[in-house]
Amino acid sequence: MGGSKNFHNGAGGTYDCIAIMSYYAVCRDVVSFRKIEEIEENLILPAFRRLRFVDINKPFWRKLMYRAFQNAEKQCAKWHDYEMHVAPYDKDKPIYYEFTACPAAEFAIKHGLTDIMPALCNVDFASMELLNARLVRKTTCSNGCKCDYSICGDRDDYLKEQPEYVDKAGFRRNT
Structure with a gap:
């Protein structure tokens, strides 16, 4: 569905x-x-399962992932579907990017379907786990003003400061 005129997560x-x-x-x-x-x-997950050899704890893979997010930002700007902003790379901090517009969340809000959004958003956590990475997220476009992503290796000390929990709506989140 959507054909080549949609970028997010592929056609x-x-x-x-x-x-x-x-x-x-x-x-x-x-x-x-x-x-x-x-x-x-x-x-979503089959593509990430094929990438199990990726280890974001290693600098090469971390930098490559950052470049993939930079490319995604360019594609979002080209297609005008998601508004994505990627922070400058810092090897000593998690990779950070955010969406400030999400057509899926906008659709859910418009049609009273936000109760199912955790089922669609939580897969982001599972996809990162398949890359030896962890996602730290505090909010999404469907329950806040942005969907924030801080991505680090699964052995990163940053995770100790960001415990994960599931909120009342069912979203996996971090404090």
Whole structure:
């Protein structure tokens, strides 16, 4: 879905979220939150599973990941779908970027589907874990004004200061 005119998560990335939300809107009485989460995982995680050899704890992979985010920022600007901002690289700090506009979150808010957004957003944590990395996130576009990403290696001391929890809505978050 979406074809080549959508960048986020590859061709159709935004539209897959909207399709899942539409499915949920029709079937919410008979489909579980976990099932929606599983559908999203089946769409996103296979690409990350093929990258299990990547280890963000190593400088080479960390820098390469940063460059991938810089490229994503350029693609977002080209397609005008997500507004993405990547902070300058600092080898001693987590990679940081944020989305200040997310078409999937905007759709969910407009159509009263924010209750299912954790099922779509939490996959970001799982994808990073497959790269020996950890995501530290405090808010998303569907429950705040931005979706923030701090990404570090899974052995980084930064994680000690950022315990993870699941909030009342079901979002994986950090303090």
